[in-house]
Amino acid sequence: MPELPEVETVKRGLLKLIVGRKIVAVKSDNPKSFPNSSNDIAAFLIDSKIIDVRRRAKVLMIDLSTNYTLVIHLKMTGQLVFVDSTSRFGAGHPNDSLVGNLPDKSTRVIITFSDESHLFFNDQRKFGWVRLIPTAEVPNLPFMLKVGPEPLEPDFTAKQFIARFKKRPRTSIKAAILDQSVIAGVGNIYADESLWGAKIHPARKVESVTDAELTELYSQVRYVMNLSIEKGGSTNRNYVNAEGKKGSYMDFARVFRREGLQCPRCGDEIVKIRVAGRGTHICLTCQLLE
DNA sequence: CACTTGACCTGTCCGC
């Protein structure tokens, strides 16, 4: 999915596009995508207003005037695209958009606002979901209780980062950095990018990684995620922002999906291996196993 | 308990 920078980009777009709008209709034809979207729930949503849009880890929260919140996880292929009343298309032009005429065959939920604009939840693989939860209960969701700290919070320190990893000494550094209970928001792209930046082989056991290396990894996680937010996120396949437009971080990626190309640091070939069950991109010269 | 693997889905790409 969309990892932290992509979800943050969607959040920022939605803040501009939907806050203040009033819901007049909600439609979903896929129970897996919106498990509690019964007719009663849809009716309950009518006339509520959007008052805020928030993000925690890779989860989006759309707060409603009724003290309920739409909690949304995009998983691998989810999109949230706003379309104004004058168009049935995503706002992006063809060359920077993956979104065509909406709704399309991957549309799972449609929210209609009082001015005839729409918010489309598209999700090709149907892993993502939308749930309606009382706002006060959101912090008590199991995911919220176990998820680790936000890596971009100003008061999140390298010392805290290191301490979180020390709890998982026997697993690979890649599995640990992908574990949302260790650190929030890192997925496969930024795991590979930050491990390359810190010159750490992804298959190394956490206990073999020094504090100095973890400190560098902490800096790299923050660096790649901040850069990606600046570039509007990564569009590897499906990701688009709230206007239907692609992000450009992949133009700046140093190893992710660059197998066969040169390492930008040493010039050796980037290779793709498998670590923690995930495709993993590394420079064998820069990132030594021992 | 810590850790790894398979399942959830649809679509695309690659080799035969």
Add this chain to the structure above:
DNA sequence: TGCGGACAGGTCAAGT
């Protein structure tokens, strides 16, 4: 061109 298999940005449940 068709077919089978591997793989895709994530997270759980079920296994070891």
